[in-house]
Amino acid sequence: MMPSAPRGCGGDRCGSGRDAWPLHNVRHQGVFCRLCSSCVLLYHPAAFCSACVLLLPPASASAASQDPVVAPPGPIAACSSCGLFVAHHTCVPDSVSFVCPTCAAAVEGEVFSYTPAAGGGRRAMDERAARVLLVAARLAHESIARAAAAAREEADRRVREAAVARKHAREMLDAAFRAAEAEAREAKRQPARTVAVATAEPPPKKKTLKSSEASRDRDKLLKLNAMQQPALAFAAAAAAAAAASSMPLPMPSCREDKKPVKQDEQDSADISLRDDRGPLFGTLQS
Known part of the structure; x- marks a missing residue:
């Protein structure tokens, strides 16, 4: 029996409750996890405006972008408390003393969530909640796309390494086969050399004086x-x-x-x- 998948959001200090829905597959700091929409936004503080909850446009985006989830380009201000979350100057009353909702809730001892848990009933999906869901889904998609690109690059690198290793293995096998064939040929020649040495004439012996010559000298x-x-x-x-x-x-x-x-x-x-x-x-x- 396969073990059941863990239910609920896997985010740290999640304020959306155990029954948060939906859960997004996100790769955060090299680890794949399932997070609710609020935790997805909290794990990407510099990717959206914490006031209007719209994605910040990339540097290469044009001003005439028609994406409803992406905010028009404009000056932004960082949180004066944590310096991580950002907001448009037009979305906050004072850009210098701007404090993000997360830091404001932490001052009061509460856990902030963009999708708070419903108190014993279903919560209505308003425009802000839909925007949070859409932005979280876009961020999760980009995270998985980057993970897929990294995995594809890693796979290509391993394929190249495998091809090089296979080439080296083939060269080593060819060298081993050649050495084995040379050894077999040498083993076949060795008996022939032994027979040739055995059938060769013995070296001439030194001449010794015969008994008649010795007696004649005596x-x-x-x-x-x-x-x-x-x-x-x-x-x-x-x-x-x-x-x-x-x-x-x-x-x-x-x-x-x-x-x-x-x-x-x-x-x-x-x-x-x-x-x-x-x-x-x-x-x-x-």
Whole structure:
């Protein structure tokens, strides 16, 4: 069950009573509310003359306006008490000491209303009451028109923002799709690269000496040592003979040690060794 709408005027300190009629939809200070005709006028103090209850003409209006609700242009005076409500100079006896009806009722401790509540019966609609109703309806219409224009402008702004957001979202989706497609292509290429690397020939290994070559080098070293042993023995014998005879003998050079000794040189060395050995042994015997 839908909750029932609140009855009565929603104005602050309304003097028209709870059963005021009719109620106007008005936007006041950004809030939508339902107000009686008197509260609509009280919420727009500078929009009408508080004495004759006619709308003040806008600055751009012409003097020959035929609107019966709009007063002809003329000088106006503000209330000397509140400074909010205004009146024509021709509608008040003294424009300098003018006091609006609202302030005058407040001095007496009463709440002023342009449409006072009927005392237990129906109130007759006279010219002033009709004028109040018509002016209040015009002010309510203008208020709702301004609210509608503001709402339309806000809607247009949000539509533009939504269009920009939609464009950005579409660009982001396109970028995401492109990234996903690129990732899928990369994933398809990855197995092909793996297979290509697996089927590629292994890098050439470093050549190592075979066992036959190693054994051949070892035999060369053994032969070289065998060829150097007689030369070393000869050098040792010559050194011993030189020490015994106290005569220095030339030492073979390193190059000669490394070269193999020929057979004739070895024979001559043996003969000289026998010649030197005879005197040496004779000396030792004597």
